[in-house]
Amino acid sequence: MSVTHHHIPDSMLAAYAAGTLPQAFAVVVATHVSMCSLCRAALGAHEAVGGAVLELQDQVAVSDGLKSNVLDLLDAPFAPTTAPARNGIYPGPVVEAMKGRAPRWKTLGMGVRQDILFGQKDGSLRLLYIPPGQAVPDHGHNGLELTLVLQGSFSDETGQFGVGDVEVADETLEHTPVADAGDPCICLAATDAPLRFRALAPRLLQPLFRI
Amino acid sequence: MTALDPPDNPPDGDPGRRPAARGPRRTAPDHAACAPTLSRETQWMMAVRDQRDRTAFAALFDHFAPRLKGFVIRSGIPAAKAEEVVQDVMLTIWRKADQFDPHRAQVSAWIYQIARNRQIDVMRRDGRPMPEELREDPGTEPDASQILAVEQEARQLKSALTRLNAEQRDVIEKAYLGELSHQQISDQTGLPLGTIKSRIRLGLNRLRHELKDLKP
Ligand SMILES: [Zn+2]
Numbered sequence: 492m493s494v495t496h497h498h499i500p501d502s503m504l505a506a507y508a509a510g511t512l513p514q515a516f517a518v519v520v521a522t523h524v525s526m527c528s529l530c531r532a533a534l535g536a537h538e539a540v541g542g543a544v545l546e547l548q549d550q551v552a553v554s555d556g557l558k559s560n561v562l563d564l565l566d567a568p569f570a571p572t573t574a575p576a577r578n579g580i581y582p583g584p585v586v587e588a589m590k591g592r593a594p595r596w597k598t599l600g601m602g603v604r605q606d607i608l609f610g611q612k613d614g615s616l617r618l619l620y621i622p623p624g625q626a627v628p629d630h631g632h633n634g635l636e637l638t639l640v641l642q643g644s645f646s647d648e649t650g651q652f653g654v655g656d657v658e659v660a661d662e663t664l665e666h667t668p669v670a671d672a673g674d675p676c677i678c679l680a681a682t683d684a685p686l687r688f689r690a691l692a693p694r695l696l697q698p699l700f701r702i
Numbered sequence: 703m704t705a706l707d708p709p710d711n712p713p714d715g716d717p718g719r720r721p722a723a724r725g726p727r728r729t730a731p732d733h734a735a736c737a738p739t740l741s742r743e744t745q746w747m748m749a750v751r752d753q754r755d756r757t758a759f760a761a762l763f764d765h766f767a768p769r770l771k772g773f774v775i776r777s778g779i780p781a782a783k784a785e786e787v788v789q790d791v792m793l794t795i796w797r798k799a800d801q802f803d804p805h806r807a808q809v810s811a812w813i814y815q816i817a818r819n820r821q822i823d824v825m826r827r828d829g830r831p832m833p834e835e836l837r838e839d840p841g842t843e844p845d846a847s848q849i850l851a852v853e854q855e856a857r858q859l860k861s862a863l864t865r866l867n868a869e870q871r872d873v874i875e876k877a878y879l880g881e882l883s884h885q886q887i888s889d890q891t892g893l894p895l896g897t898i899k900s901r902i903r904l905g906l907n908r909l910r911h912e913l914k915d916l917k918p
Contacts, residue, residue, distance in 0.1 A: 500884075510819070510822040510830055511883055531836075538807060540878055541815070541878040542809075542813065544863070545813065546769065552768055553771055561789055562756065565796055569793075571797070574834060584832065588831065
């Protein structure tokens, strides 16, 4: 366990427990929880509230046959599912989002690379690779962005972010993350809106690069 | 916010919580030493997990299936489809019973996340990504005081929910039934979530205990 200092906001843990987070954010939360005991415990607490809500739910009688149906099915064969395990620097939920493949890095210039894991209408998820000393080009945000460090560290105007740390940035944050000395910084980044990379690509090219 | 803070005394008048020898278990439990003070639900769940006890499973069904049906319908799944979801959740409880760890989660909390997962599967294309699983060493001795503490917290949370005013309780229910976005939850400044701090500490103690031998 690394010591993390930047955690998932409580409202996101609650939304994750309830299953209402956009998929890209949910992968970041599941990844951080895999790395952070504090947030795992906090998620457990939210699930306990959910359990209390379930306990207090108005009961609705089930049909007569349901119980015997279920009891009859207890011996039916089923395919056990196992959560993917960590692979190197990539925790299980990232391995799952990568569908088990190695990263396919595409260069963005200045040594910065990305691998888009998925882009959906409610958000996108990608890996970022930033060489030491290199800045991720300044970008504004249309919505919310979560950046979780998987290797190395970066610093920006708000502080330093090491392995397991999550930076939460919204429209109001103009920041310039710079990878610290040492290993290249590899991050998992989720947004709920397309990014605007000012230094790299004119807006018109965005659909092409899907950034 | 203090609305969900635990009461000084555990709630009285819940006869279902004094299980003693009323459980349906036919065989002597492994956890006899701590069993008399555990809730019925936990005893049933541990019998399902450890003895594959079908009578205990039937008792879990009787307790949870009607609540799950209400929960699923309230979450926006049509009544016609709701029993399918209830059936899937109950089967998952049976099949994944080995993942139930009463040191970390009370039965209703564990079933809650199974139910939410199943509903997410039904309602959208992608399943919910899940954290890596933590597994206890097979030889780990049950820690009765931790299990009881988790149960007591669950009782206090439930009792605290019943003491909220209607408006606050409605917001909590909406949040955990999946009717609010994270932004809406975050905007609910009156939402008494701060409350679960002691529950977080409890979980953290256990995790520290389990993880102390793990290297980064
Ligand atoms: Zn954390």
